Amino acid sequence: MSTLTVPRTGGSLGRTVKAEWIKLASIRSTWWTALAMVVMGAGFTTIISGVYAGDLADGTSGDSPAEYITQGLIFSQISAVVIGALVVTSEYGTGMIRATLAATPVRARVLAAKTIVVCGFLFVVGTATAFLGYFGGNAFFRNEGVGISLGDEHILRSMFGAGLYMAGLGVLAAAIGLLVRHTAAAISIVLALVFIIGQVVQLIPGTFGEWVMKLMPGNAGPGIVVPVSFGDNMLSPWTGFAVFVGEVAVLVLAGWFVLRRRDA
Protein backbone atom coordinates (compact mmCIF):
# COMPACT_ATOMS: atom_id res chain seq x y z
CA MET A 1 0.00 0.00 0.00
CA SER A 2 1.38 3.38 -0.91
CA THR A 3 2.04 6.02 1.68
CA LEU A 4 0.90 9.57 1.38
CA THR A 5 3.73 11.94 2.00
CA VAL A 6 1.81 15.19 1.80
CA PRO A 7 2.53 17.15 4.98
CA ARG A 8 -0.14 17.69 7.55
CA THR A 9 -1.64 21.11 7.29
CA GLY A 10 -4.59 22.70 8.96
CA GLY A 11 -8.02 22.02 7.55
CA SER A 12 -9.23 24.85 5.41
CA LEU A 13 -12.45 26.25 4.08
CA GLY A 14 -10.94 26.22 0.60
CA ARG A 15 -10.70 22.43 0.57
CA THR A 16 -14.25 22.05 1.73
CA VAL A 17 -15.48 24.50 -0.91
CA LYS A 18 -13.60 22.55 -3.56
CA ALA A 19 -15.15 19.29 -2.34
CA GLU A 20 -18.64 20.82 -2.35
CA TRP A 21 -18.11 22.19 -5.84
CA ILE A 22 -17.04 18.74 -7.12
CA LYS A 23 -20.19 17.30 -5.55
CA LEU A 24 -22.47 19.89 -7.14
CA ALA A 25 -20.83 19.75 -10.56
CA SER A 26 -20.69 15.94 -10.72
CA ILE A 27 -24.45 15.46 -10.53
CA ARG A 28 -26.29 15.58 -13.83
CA SER A 29 -29.46 17.01 -12.29
CA THR A 30 -27.51 20.15 -11.32
CA TRP A 31 -26.88 20.91 -14.98
CA TRP A 32 -30.38 19.99 -16.11
CA THR A 33 -31.85 22.25 -13.48
CA ALA A 34 -29.45 25.06 -14.37
CA LEU A 35 -30.37 24.63 -18.02
CA ALA A 36 -34.05 24.80 -17.08
CA MET A 37 -33.31 28.02 -15.21
CA VAL A 38 -31.71 29.59 -18.28
CA VAL A 39 -34.23 28.30 -20.81
CA MET A 40 -37.31 29.16 -18.74
CA GLY A 41 -35.99 32.50 -17.53
CA ALA A 42 -34.50 33.83 -20.73
CA GLY A 43 -37.07 32.06 -22.89
CA PHE A 44 -40.15 33.46 -21.18
CA THR A 45 -38.64 36.93 -21.03
CA THR A 46 -38.06 36.76 -24.78
CA ILE A 47 -41.55 35.41 -25.52
CA ILE A 48 -43.33 37.92 -23.28
CA SER A 49 -41.29 40.76 -24.79
CA GLY A 50 -42.09 39.53 -28.29
CA VAL A 51 -45.81 39.37 -27.54
CA TYR A 52 -46.02 42.86 -26.04
CA ALA A 53 -43.43 44.67 -28.19
CA GLY A 54 -46.12 45.85 -30.62
CA ASP A 55 -48.40 47.22 -27.89
CA LEU A 56 -45.45 48.96 -26.25
CA ALA A 57 -44.45 50.54 -29.53
CA ASP A 58 -47.87 51.97 -30.36
CA GLY A 59 -48.41 53.08 -26.78
CA THR A 60 -51.62 51.05 -26.19
CA SER A 61 -50.27 49.38 -23.03
CA GLY A 62 -48.81 52.44 -21.36
CA ASP A 63 -46.01 50.32 -19.87
CA SER A 64 -42.29 50.70 -20.43
CA PRO A 65 -40.23 47.90 -22.05
CA ALA A 66 -38.04 47.72 -18.93
CA GLU A 67 -41.00 46.29 -17.02
CA TYR A 68 -40.91 43.21 -19.20
CA ILE A 69 -37.18 42.61 -19.53
CA THR A 70 -36.83 40.38 -16.42
CA GLN A 71 -40.35 38.90 -16.35
CA GLY A 72 -39.33 35.35 -17.24
CA LEU A 73 -37.13 35.11 -14.16
CA ILE A 74 -40.26 34.38 -12.13
CA PHE A 75 -39.97 30.84 -13.49
CA SER A 76 -36.23 30.62 -12.83
CA GLN A 77 -36.93 30.88 -9.13
CA ILE A 78 -38.08 27.25 -9.18
CA SER A 79 -34.70 26.02 -10.41
CA ALA A 80 -32.83 28.08 -7.83
CA VAL A 81 -34.94 26.53 -5.09
CA VAL A 82 -34.40 23.01 -6.44
CA ILE A 83 -30.61 23.37 -6.67
CA GLY A 84 -30.32 24.96 -3.24
CA ALA A 85 -32.49 22.32 -1.57
CA LEU A 86 -30.75 19.39 -3.25
CA VAL A 87 -27.30 20.49 -2.08
CA VAL A 88 -28.48 19.63 1.41
CA THR A 89 -31.36 17.18 1.13
CA SER A 90 -29.76 14.81 -1.39
CA GLU A 91 -27.15 14.10 1.28
CA TYR A 92 -29.75 13.24 3.86
CA GLY A 93 -31.67 11.13 1.37
CA THR A 94 -28.65 9.00 0.51
CA GLY A 95 -26.79 8.90 3.82
CA MET A 96 -23.97 10.86 2.20
CA ILE A 97 -24.16 13.41 4.99
CA ARG A 98 -22.19 10.96 7.16
CA ALA A 99 -19.39 10.82 4.62
CA THR A 100 -19.44 14.61 4.40
CA LEU A 101 -19.27 15.16 8.14
CA ALA A 102 -16.68 12.42 8.61
CA ALA A 103 -14.49 14.11 5.99
CA THR A 104 -15.06 17.56 7.49
CA PRO A 105 -16.03 17.27 11.16
CA VAL A 106 -16.19 21.05 11.61
CA ARG A 107 -19.85 21.40 10.73
CA ALA A 108 -19.84 25.19 10.45
CA ARG A 109 -17.26 24.78 7.71
CA VAL A 110 -19.48 22.35 5.82
CA LEU A 111 -22.37 24.79 6.02
CA ALA A 112 -20.18 27.72 4.97
CA ALA A 113 -18.81 25.77 2.00
CA LYS A 114 -22.28 24.72 0.85
CA THR A 115 -23.49 28.32 1.14
CA ILE A 116 -20.54 29.64 -0.86
CA VAL A 117 -20.96 27.06 -3.61
CA VAL A 118 -24.73 27.56 -3.90
CA CYS A 119 -24.31 31.35 -3.92
CA GLY A 120 -21.53 31.36 -6.48
CA PHE A 121 -23.19 28.92 -8.86
CA LEU A 122 -26.64 30.51 -8.75
CA PHE A 123 -25.22 34.03 -9.00
CA VAL A 124 -23.45 33.11 -12.24
CA VAL A 125 -26.35 31.15 -13.74
CA GLY A 126 -28.94 33.69 -12.56
CA THR A 127 -27.01 36.64 -13.98
CA ALA A 128 -26.40 34.81 -17.26
CA THR A 129 -30.12 34.04 -17.49
CA ALA A 130 -31.00 37.70 -16.96
CA PHE A 131 -28.57 38.86 -19.65
CA LEU A 132 -29.78 36.25 -22.14
CA GLY A 133 -33.37 37.32 -21.48
CA TYR A 134 -32.38 40.94 -21.92
CA PHE A 135 -30.76 40.29 -25.28
CA GLY A 136 -33.62 38.06 -26.45
CA GLY A 137 -36.40 40.40 -25.37
CA ASN A 138 -34.64 43.57 -26.42
CA ALA A 139 -34.26 42.21 -29.95
CA PHE A 140 -38.07 42.43 -30.27
CA PHE A 141 -38.17 45.86 -28.66
CA ARG A 142 -35.49 47.14 -31.05
CA ASN A 143 -37.47 45.78 -33.98
CA GLU A 144 -40.41 47.89 -32.86
CA GLY A 145 -38.19 50.89 -32.20
CA VAL A 146 -38.60 50.78 -28.40
CA GLY A 147 -35.26 49.11 -27.62
CA ILE A 148 -33.62 49.70 -24.26
CA SER A 149 -29.94 49.79 -23.36
CA LEU A 150 -27.84 48.29 -20.58
CA GLY A 151 -26.94 51.87 -19.71
CA ASP A 152 -30.58 52.73 -18.95
CA GLU A 153 -31.55 53.30 -15.35
CA HIS A 154 -31.64 50.14 -13.18
CA ILE A 155 -31.07 47.72 -16.08
CA LEU A 156 -27.58 46.56 -15.05
CA ARG A 157 -28.67 46.44 -11.41
CA SER A 158 -31.50 44.15 -12.47
CA MET A 159 -29.18 41.85 -14.39
CA PHE A 160 -26.78 41.32 -11.49
CA GLY A 161 -29.66 41.62 -9.04
CA ALA A 162 -31.17 38.54 -10.68
CA GLY A 163 -27.98 36.63 -9.85
CA LEU A 164 -27.99 37.91 -6.28
CA TYR A 165 -31.65 37.08 -5.73
CA MET A 166 -31.30 33.56 -7.18
CA ALA A 167 -28.26 32.98 -4.96
CA GLY A 168 -30.23 34.11 -1.91
CA LEU A 169 -33.19 31.94 -2.85
CA GLY A 170 -30.92 28.90 -3.24
CA VAL A 171 -29.40 29.47 0.20
CA LEU A 172 -32.89 29.90 1.65
CA ALA A 173 -33.86 26.50 0.20
CA ALA A 174 -30.65 24.92 1.51
CA ALA A 175 -31.38 26.28 4.99
CA ILE A 176 -34.93 24.91 4.90
CA GLY A 177 -33.38 21.65 3.66
CA LEU A 178 -31.26 21.48 6.81
CA LEU A 179 -34.36 21.97 8.93
CA VAL A 180 -36.58 19.38 7.22
CA ARG A 181 -33.94 17.05 5.66
CA HIS A 182 -36.30 16.00 2.91
CA THR A 183 -36.12 17.08 -0.73
CA ALA A 184 -39.81 17.27 -1.59
CA ALA A 185 -40.68 18.92 1.71
CA ALA A 186 -37.94 21.54 1.41
CA ILE A 187 -38.82 22.46 -2.18
CA SER A 188 -42.56 22.56 -1.44
CA ILE A 189 -42.10 24.77 1.59
CA VAL A 190 -39.93 27.32 -0.19
CA LEU A 191 -42.07 27.42 -3.35
CA ALA A 192 -45.19 27.81 -1.22
CA LEU A 193 -43.52 30.60 0.73
CA VAL A 194 -42.51 32.47 -2.42
CA PHE A 195 -45.46 31.85 -4.74
CA ILE A 196 -48.46 31.25 -2.51
CA ILE A 197 -48.01 32.54 1.02
CA GLY A 198 -46.45 35.75 -0.29
CA GLN A 199 -49.69 36.43 -2.18
CA VAL A 200 -52.17 35.10 0.38
CA VAL A 201 -50.95 37.47 3.09
CA GLN A 202 -52.41 40.33 1.03
CA LEU A 203 -55.72 39.25 2.50
CA ILE A 204 -54.63 40.35 5.95
CA PRO A 205 -56.36 43.69 6.38
CA GLY A 206 -54.84 47.05 7.27
CA THR A 207 -51.31 48.36 7.54
CA PHE A 208 -50.24 45.20 9.34
CA GLY A 209 -51.18 43.13 6.32
CA GLU A 210 -49.33 45.50 4.02
CA TRP A 211 -46.18 45.16 6.05
CA VAL A 212 -46.39 41.38 6.28
CA MET A 213 -46.73 41.25 2.52
CA LYS A 214 -43.81 43.63 1.95
CA LEU A 215 -41.57 41.65 4.25
CA MET A 216 -42.25 38.22 2.82
CA PRO A 217 -38.98 36.92 1.30
CA GLY A 218 -40.51 36.34 -2.14
CA ASN A 219 -41.74 39.95 -2.19
CA ALA A 220 -38.87 41.77 -0.51
CA GLY A 221 -36.07 39.98 -2.35
CA PRO A 222 -36.88 40.37 -6.05
CA GLY A 223 -37.12 44.17 -5.92
CA ILE A 224 -33.55 44.36 -7.18
CA VAL A 225 -34.41 42.10 -10.12
CA VAL A 226 -37.01 44.38 -11.70
CA PRO A 227 -35.95 47.68 -13.27
CA VAL A 228 -39.41 49.11 -12.53
CA SER A 229 -41.02 48.32 -9.19
CA PHE A 230 -44.05 46.00 -9.09
CA GLY A 231 -46.08 48.62 -7.33
CA ASP A 232 -46.13 51.33 -4.68
CA ASN A 233 -46.69 48.81 -1.96
CA MET A 234 -43.14 47.39 -2.12
CA LEU A 235 -39.95 48.14 -0.28
CA SER A 236 -37.29 49.97 -2.29
CA PRO A 237 -34.99 47.53 -4.14
CA TRP A 238 -31.96 47.49 -1.86
CA THR A 239 -33.95 47.85 1.35
CA GLY A 240 -36.05 44.89 0.26
CA PHE A 241 -32.99 42.86 -0.61
CA ALA A 242 -31.40 43.68 2.74
CA VAL A 243 -34.56 42.42 4.47
CA PHE A 244 -34.45 39.29 2.31
CA VAL A 245 -30.79 38.64 3.14
CA GLY A 246 -31.61 39.10 6.82
CA GLU A 247 -34.40 36.54 6.60
CA VAL A 248 -32.13 34.09 4.78
CA ALA A 249 -29.44 34.63 7.39
CA VAL A 250 -31.86 33.84 10.22
CA LEU A 251 -32.84 30.58 8.53
CA VAL A 252 -29.20 29.66 7.88
CA LEU A 253 -28.48 30.26 11.55
CA ALA A 254 -31.39 28.01 12.49
CA GLY A 255 -30.06 25.41 10.04
CA TRP A 256 -26.60 25.67 11.55
CA PHE A 257 -28.03 25.29 15.03
CA VAL A 258 -29.67 21.96 14.18
CA LEU A 259 -26.75 20.74 12.06
CA ARG A 260 -24.36 21.40 14.91
CA ARG A 261 -26.39 19.56 17.50
CA ARG A 262 -27.99 16.76 15.58
CA ASP A 263 -26.56 13.27 15.27
CA ALA A 264 -25.74 12.47 11.68
Place this chain on the structure above:
Amino acid sequence: MAITHESSAGIRVRGLTKTFGTKTAVNSIDFVVEPGRVTGFLGPNGAGKSTTMRMILGLDAPTAGDVTVNGHRYASSPAPLREVGALLEAHAVHPGRSARDHLRWLAASNGIPTTRVGEILELVGLDSVAGQRAGRFSLGMGQRLGIAAALIGDPPVVMLDEPVNGLDPEGVRWVRSLARQLADDGKTVFVSSHLMSEMSLMADHLIVIGRGSILADSPIQVFMAEHASAYVRVKAPRSTDVEALLVGRGLDVNRADDELRVQGLDAPAIGELIGSSGLLLHELTLVRSSLEDAFMELTADSVEYHARTEVAA
Protein backbone atom coordinates in the same frame (compact mmCIF):
# COMPACT_ATOMS: atom_id res chain seq x y z
CA MET B 1 2.21 10.91 8.85
CA ALA B 2 1.43 11.94 12.35
CA ILE B 3 3.82 10.82 15.04
CA THR B 4 1.85 8.82 17.54
CA HIS B 5 3.02 7.38 20.80
CA GLU B 6 2.61 3.67 21.19
CA SER B 7 0.28 4.21 24.11
CA SER B 8 -2.14 6.44 22.24
CA ALA B 9 -2.26 4.65 18.88
CA GLY B 10 -5.48 2.94 17.93
CA ILE B 11 -8.95 3.61 19.24
CA ARG B 12 -9.61 4.21 22.93
CA VAL B 13 -13.16 4.18 24.22
CA ARG B 14 -13.89 5.19 27.83
CA GLY B 15 -17.24 5.07 29.56
CA LEU B 16 -18.99 5.61 26.26
CA THR B 17 -22.75 5.92 26.59
CA LYS B 18 -25.49 6.79 24.15
CA THR B 19 -29.14 7.06 24.97
CA PHE B 20 -31.96 7.77 22.55
CA GLY B 21 -34.83 8.98 24.65
CA THR B 22 -35.36 6.26 27.23
CA LYS B 23 -33.52 3.61 25.25
CA THR B 24 -29.86 3.05 26.07
CA ALA B 25 -28.12 2.02 22.86
CA VAL B 26 -24.62 1.95 24.32
CA ASN B 27 -24.15 1.57 28.03
CA SER B 28 -20.87 2.89 29.46
CA ILE B 29 -18.52 0.75 27.43
CA ASP B 30 -14.72 0.71 27.61
CA PHE B 31 -12.38 -0.91 25.15
CA VAL B 32 -9.16 -0.39 23.27
CA VAL B 33 -8.55 -1.30 19.65
CA GLU B 34 -4.82 -1.87 19.25
CA PRO B 35 -2.80 -1.42 16.06
CA GLY B 36 -1.25 -4.32 14.18
CA ARG B 37 -4.15 -6.71 14.46
CA VAL B 38 -7.69 -7.17 13.25
CA THR B 39 -10.17 -6.51 16.03
CA GLY B 40 -13.62 -7.91 15.45
CA PHE B 41 -16.60 -6.03 16.84
CA LEU B 42 -19.27 -8.66 17.12
CA GLY B 43 -22.85 -8.40 18.16
CA PRO B 44 -26.39 -9.11 17.04
CA ASN B 45 -28.19 -6.49 14.98
CA GLY B 46 -29.18 -3.59 17.20
CA ALA B 47 -26.48 -4.32 19.77
CA GLY B 48 -24.91 -0.86 19.43
CA LYS B 49 -22.07 -1.55 16.97
CA SER B 50 -22.94 1.11 14.43
CA THR B 51 -23.81 3.66 17.09
CA THR B 52 -20.42 3.10 18.69
CA MET B 53 -18.67 3.51 15.35
CA ARG B 54 -20.58 6.71 14.62
CA MET B 55 -19.52 8.08 17.99
CA ILE B 56 -15.89 7.23 17.23
CA LEU B 57 -16.22 9.37 14.08
CA GLY B 58 -17.94 12.21 15.92
CA LEU B 59 -21.11 11.77 13.87
CA ASP B 60 -23.18 11.02 16.94
CA ALA B 61 -22.47 12.91 20.13
CA PRO B 62 -21.95 10.59 23.12
CA THR B 63 -24.33 11.06 26.03
CA ALA B 64 -21.34 10.37 28.28
CA GLY B 65 -17.77 9.19 28.01
CA ASP B 66 -15.22 9.85 25.31
CA VAL B 67 -13.33 8.37 22.40
CA THR B 68 -9.85 9.12 21.16
CA VAL B 69 -8.31 8.00 17.91
CA ASN B 70 -4.52 8.09 17.81
CA GLY B 71 -4.60 10.06 21.03
CA HIS B 72 -7.05 12.81 20.15
CA ARG B 73 -10.68 13.41 19.34
CA TYR B 74 -11.60 12.66 15.75
CA ALA B 75 -13.22 16.05 15.19
CA SER B 76 -10.03 17.88 16.13
CA SER B 77 -8.12 16.40 13.22
CA PRO B 78 -7.44 18.82 10.37
CA ALA B 79 -7.52 16.00 7.81
CA PRO B 80 -9.42 13.16 9.47
CA LEU B 81 -9.53 10.93 6.38
CA ARG B 82 -5.75 10.61 6.67
CA GLU B 83 -6.15 9.32 10.23
CA VAL B 84 -9.28 7.20 10.18
CA GLY B 85 -10.95 5.62 7.21
CA ALA B 86 -14.42 4.29 7.73
CA LEU B 87 -16.90 2.23 5.79
CA LEU B 88 -20.16 3.00 7.51
CA GLU B 89 -22.79 1.91 5.05
CA ALA B 90 -22.52 0.79 1.48
CA HIS B 91 -24.87 3.33 0.03
CA ALA B 92 -23.61 6.55 1.55
CA VAL B 93 -23.04 7.59 -2.04
CA HIS B 94 -25.19 9.75 -4.29
CA PRO B 95 -26.63 7.37 -6.92
CA GLY B 96 -26.11 9.93 -9.66
CA ARG B 97 -22.43 10.45 -8.99
CA SER B 98 -19.69 8.30 -10.49
CA ALA B 99 -17.30 6.33 -8.32
CA ARG B 100 -14.43 8.52 -9.46
CA ASP B 101 -16.25 11.76 -8.63
CA HIS B 102 -17.24 10.38 -5.23
CA LEU B 103 -13.58 9.70 -4.43
CA ARG B 104 -12.53 13.02 -5.97
CA TRP B 105 -14.60 15.10 -3.60
CA LEU B 106 -13.44 13.04 -0.62
CA ALA B 107 -9.81 13.56 -1.66
CA ALA B 108 -10.35 17.29 -2.20
CA SER B 109 -11.96 17.71 1.21
CA ASN B 110 -8.83 16.45 2.96
CA GLY B 111 -6.14 17.80 0.66
CA ILE B 112 -5.33 14.32 -0.65
CA PRO B 113 -3.71 14.41 -4.11
CA THR B 114 -6.06 13.48 -6.96
CA THR B 115 -3.59 10.84 -8.19
CA ARG B 116 -4.63 8.78 -5.18
CA VAL B 117 -8.13 8.39 -6.66
CA GLY B 118 -6.85 6.32 -9.58
CA GLU B 119 -4.63 4.25 -7.29
CA ILE B 120 -7.40 3.39 -4.91
CA LEU B 121 -9.89 2.58 -7.70
CA GLU B 122 -7.38 0.07 -9.01
CA LEU B 123 -6.76 -1.34 -5.54
CA VAL B 124 -10.45 -2.13 -4.99
CA GLY B 125 -10.94 -3.32 -8.56
CA LEU B 126 -13.34 -0.62 -9.68
CA ASP B 127 -11.08 1.09 -12.22
CA SER B 128 -13.03 -0.26 -15.17
CA VAL B 129 -16.36 1.13 -13.90
CA ALA B 130 -15.01 4.32 -12.31
CA GLY B 131 -17.01 6.56 -14.62
CA GLN B 132 -20.31 4.78 -14.05
CA ARG B 133 -22.97 6.23 -11.81
CA ALA B 134 -22.82 4.60 -8.40
CA GLY B 135 -26.59 4.04 -8.47
CA ARG B 136 -26.03 1.32 -11.06
CA PHE B 137 -23.57 -0.54 -8.84
CA SER B 138 -24.41 -3.88 -7.30
CA LEU B 139 -24.30 -4.14 -3.52
CA GLY B 140 -20.85 -5.69 -3.81
CA MET B 141 -19.52 -2.90 -6.01
CA GLY B 142 -21.03 -0.39 -3.59
CA GLN B 143 -19.12 -2.07 -0.75
CA ARG B 144 -15.91 -1.86 -2.74
CA LEU B 145 -16.51 1.83 -3.34
CA GLY B 146 -17.15 2.30 0.36
CA ILE B 147 -13.89 0.54 1.17
CA ALA B 148 -12.09 2.70 -1.42
CA ALA B 149 -13.48 5.76 0.34
CA ALA B 150 -12.23 4.41 3.67
CA LEU B 151 -8.72 3.90 2.31
CA ILE B 152 -8.44 7.09 0.24
CA GLY B 153 -6.30 8.88 2.85
CA ASP B 154 -4.14 5.79 3.58
CA PRO B 155 -5.13 6.12 7.25
CA PRO B 156 -3.45 4.26 10.12
CA VAL B 157 -6.87 3.39 11.53
CA VAL B 158 -9.45 1.60 9.38
CA MET B 159 -12.99 0.96 10.55
CA LEU B 160 -15.32 -1.27 8.55
CA ASP B 161 -18.97 -1.69 9.54
CA GLU B 162 -20.28 -5.01 8.22
CA PRO B 163 -17.89 -5.00 5.24
CA VAL B 164 -18.83 -8.40 3.82
CA ASN B 165 -22.57 -7.72 3.63
CA GLY B 166 -23.73 -8.31 0.11
CA LEU B 167 -20.37 -9.46 -1.20
CA ASP B 168 -19.96 -12.56 -3.31
CA PRO B 169 -17.56 -15.26 -2.03
CA GLU B 170 -14.65 -13.78 -3.94
CA GLY B 171 -15.40 -10.35 -2.49
CA VAL B 172 -15.62 -11.81 1.01
CA ARG B 173 -12.18 -13.39 0.59
CA TRP B 174 -10.86 -10.10 -0.71
CA VAL B 175 -12.09 -8.18 2.35
CA ARG B 176 -10.56 -10.80 4.64
CA SER B 177 -7.16 -10.61 2.99
CA LEU B 178 -7.35 -6.82 2.84
CA ALA B 179 -8.06 -6.61 6.57
CA ARG B 180 -5.18 -9.01 7.21
CA GLN B 181 -2.81 -7.02 5.02
CA LEU B 182 -3.74 -3.72 6.67
CA ALA B 183 -3.14 -5.21 10.11
CA ASP B 184 0.16 -6.70 8.99
CA ASP B 185 1.16 -3.23 7.82
CA GLY B 186 0.74 -2.14 11.43
CA LYS B 187 -2.61 -0.42 11.02
CA THR B 188 -5.45 -0.51 13.48
CA VAL B 189 -8.25 -2.53 11.90
CA PHE B 190 -11.69 -2.53 13.51
CA VAL B 191 -14.31 -4.65 11.76
CA SER B 192 -17.88 -5.11 12.87
CA SER B 193 -20.09 -8.03 12.02
CA HIS B 194 -23.10 -9.88 13.31
CA LEU B 195 -21.64 -13.11 11.93
CA MET B 196 -19.41 -15.07 14.29
CA SER B 197 -18.23 -17.33 11.49
CA GLU B 198 -16.91 -14.33 9.59
CA MET B 199 -15.14 -12.99 12.64
CA SER B 200 -13.52 -16.33 13.37
CA LEU B 201 -11.91 -16.18 9.93
CA MET B 202 -10.88 -12.54 10.06
CA ALA B 203 -10.21 -11.35 13.57
CA ASP B 204 -7.25 -11.75 15.92
CA HIS B 205 -9.08 -10.15 18.77
CA LEU B 206 -12.74 -10.09 19.58
CA ILE B 207 -14.94 -7.54 21.29
CA VAL B 208 -18.47 -8.83 21.74
CA ILE B 209 -21.29 -6.38 22.35
CA GLY B 210 -24.88 -7.13 23.23
CA ARG B 211 -27.61 -4.67 24.20
CA GLY B 212 -25.07 -1.89 24.46
CA SER B 213 -22.71 -3.66 26.88
CA ILE B 214 -19.38 -5.37 26.30
CA LEU B 215 -19.83 -9.11 26.87
CA ALA B 216 -16.31 -10.24 25.99
CA ASP B 217 -13.01 -8.64 25.05
CA SER B 218 -10.26 -11.15 24.41
CA PRO B 219 -7.97 -12.73 21.83
CA ILE B 220 -9.98 -15.05 19.61
CA GLN B 221 -8.25 -18.25 20.86
CA VAL B 222 -8.97 -17.32 24.44
CA PHE B 223 -12.57 -16.58 23.53
CA MET B 224 -12.92 -19.97 21.89
CA ALA B 225 -11.34 -21.83 24.78
CA GLU B 226 -13.59 -20.06 27.26
CA HIS B 227 -16.86 -20.20 25.41
CA ALA B 228 -16.83 -23.08 22.96
CA SER B 229 -17.78 -26.39 24.52
CA ALA B 230 -17.51 -30.00 23.38
CA TYR B 231 -19.63 -33.11 23.78
CA VAL B 232 -19.67 -36.70 22.52
CA ARG B 233 -22.50 -37.66 20.20
CA VAL B 234 -23.76 -41.16 20.83
CA LYS B 235 -26.21 -42.98 18.58
CA ALA B 236 -27.32 -46.42 19.57
CA PRO B 237 -30.31 -48.68 18.73
CA ARG B 238 -31.31 -49.13 22.38
CA SER B 239 -30.73 -45.53 23.28
CA THR B 240 -32.87 -45.52 26.42
CA ASP B 241 -30.76 -48.28 27.93
CA VAL B 242 -27.59 -46.46 26.93
CA GLU B 243 -28.91 -43.25 28.44
CA ALA B 244 -29.73 -45.00 31.70
CA LEU B 245 -26.27 -46.55 31.79
CA LEU B 246 -24.45 -43.25 31.22
CA VAL B 247 -26.61 -41.31 33.65
CA GLY B 248 -26.01 -44.07 36.17
CA ARG B 249 -22.28 -43.37 35.86
CA GLY B 250 -22.85 -39.74 36.71
CA LEU B 251 -22.37 -38.37 33.22
CA ASP B 252 -24.23 -35.38 31.87
CA VAL B 253 -26.53 -36.64 29.12
CA ASN B 254 -28.85 -34.63 26.91
CA ARG B 255 -31.16 -36.21 24.40
CA ALA B 256 -31.66 -34.51 21.02
CA ASP B 257 -33.87 -36.41 18.58
CA ASP B 258 -32.28 -39.83 18.18
CA GLU B 259 -28.90 -38.86 19.56
CA LEU B 260 -27.44 -38.49 23.01
CA ARG B 261 -25.05 -35.66 23.83
CA VAL B 262 -22.69 -36.74 26.53
CA GLN B 263 -20.32 -34.61 28.55
CA GLY B 264 -17.94 -35.60 31.32
CA LEU B 265 -15.95 -38.40 29.66
CA ASP B 266 -13.98 -38.68 26.44
CA ALA B 267 -15.22 -40.65 23.43
CA PRO B 268 -13.03 -43.81 23.78
CA ALA B 269 -14.02 -44.18 27.43
CA ILE B 270 -17.70 -43.78 26.61
CA GLY B 271 -17.37 -46.38 23.82
CA GLU B 272 -15.69 -48.89 26.14
CA LEU B 273 -18.29 -48.33 28.80
CA ILE B 274 -21.17 -49.00 26.40
CA GLY B 275 -19.43 -51.97 24.76
CA SER B 276 -18.59 -53.63 28.06
CA SER B 277 -22.30 -53.51 28.96
CA GLY B 278 -23.12 -55.51 25.84
CA LEU B 279 -24.97 -52.66 24.14
CA LEU B 280 -24.53 -51.82 20.47
CA LEU B 281 -23.22 -48.51 19.17
CA HIS B 282 -24.01 -46.88 15.82
CA GLU B 283 -22.11 -43.67 16.21
CA LEU B 284 -19.60 -42.15 18.59
CA THR B 285 -18.33 -38.69 17.66
CA LEU B 286 -16.59 -35.87 19.45
CA VAL B 287 -18.42 -32.62 18.56
CA ARG B 288 -16.92 -29.24 19.25
CA SER B 289 -19.51 -26.53 19.27
CA SER B 290 -18.62 -23.82 16.82
CA LEU B 291 -17.76 -20.27 17.66
CA GLU B 292 -21.17 -19.43 16.25
CA ASP B 293 -22.75 -21.47 19.03
CA ALA B 294 -20.55 -19.79 21.60
CA PHE B 295 -21.64 -16.42 20.31
CA MET B 296 -25.31 -17.39 20.34
CA GLU B 297 -24.94 -18.60 23.88
CA LEU B 298 -23.18 -15.44 24.99
CA THR B 299 -25.67 -13.09 23.40
CA ALA B 300 -28.80 -15.17 23.95
CA ASP B 301 -30.09 -12.71 26.52
CA SER B 302 -29.15 -9.66 24.55
CA VAL B 303 -30.74 -10.31 21.19
CA GLU B 304 -33.41 -7.74 20.44
CA TYR B 305 -35.73 -9.94 18.48
CA HIS B 306 -35.90 -13.69 18.81
CA ALA B 307 -37.26 -15.79 16.00
CA ARG B 308 -39.41 -18.73 16.97
CA THR B 309 -37.77 -21.81 15.59
CA GLU B 310 -40.11 -24.44 16.99
CA VAL B 311 -42.46 -25.86 14.42
CA ALA B 312 -45.94 -26.61 15.65
CA ALA B 313 -46.66 -30.34 15.58
